[in-house]
Amino acid sequence: MDSYTIGQAARLLGVSVDTARRWADAERFPTRREGTRRMVDGPDLAAFCVEVAQEGAGDGEEAPYTSARNAFPGIVTAVTLGDVAAQVEIQAGPHRVVSLLTREAVEELGLEVGARAVARVKSTSVFVDRT
Numbered sequence: 001m002d003s004y005t006i007g008q009a010a011r012l013l014g015v016s017v018d019t020a021r022r023w024a025d026a027e028r029f030p031t032r033r034e035g036t037r038r039m040v041d042g043p044d045l046a047a048f049c050v051e052v053a054q055e056g057a058g059d060g061e062e063a064p065y066t067s068a069r070n071a072f073p074g075i076v077t078a079v080t081l082g083d084v085a086a087q088v089e090i091q092a093g094p095h096r097v098v099s100l101l102t103r104e105a106v107e108e109l110g111l112e113v114g115a116r117a118v119a120r121v122k123s124t125s126v127f128v129d130r131t
Helices: 006-013 017-025 042-055 103-109
Strands: 003-005 032-034 037-041 071-081 085-092 095-102 116-120
Touching: 003 006, 003 042, 006 017, 006 037, 006 042, 006 071, 017 037, 037 042, 042 071, 042 085, 042 095, 071 095, 071 103, 085 103, 085 116, 095 103
Parallel strands: none
Antiparallel strands: 003 037, 032 037, 071 085, 071 116, 085 095
8 A cells, every 4th residue: 555745645636735734733733753854644645635636625825827748647446457447536636537458557556546647648639728
């Protein structure tokens, strides 16, 4: 099972390290000590990422105007395995990305809830809004 430092968790959540520390201090997600470091277990962080995205939470700052080059780093929040196919959900900041791929690919990549992953998207129909 993957574990994350507070700094890594902050990056995955799209917030500052101070915000992630405040959330951990307020027991919004559980942490444990490994030596001098506070660690978050992957499944706990995955659940919290989904909660934050559903709340529309953040640290109060607006998202920057950017084109992310179609790469969405995040954390796996769900894996559904079929006989041949699989569905993987990734929470990338406030974005939920769902991918259908082969079961073999999921197993080879070791994708499980709490694992870090990057969703890469190639499409001929991409709509870009400036807000």
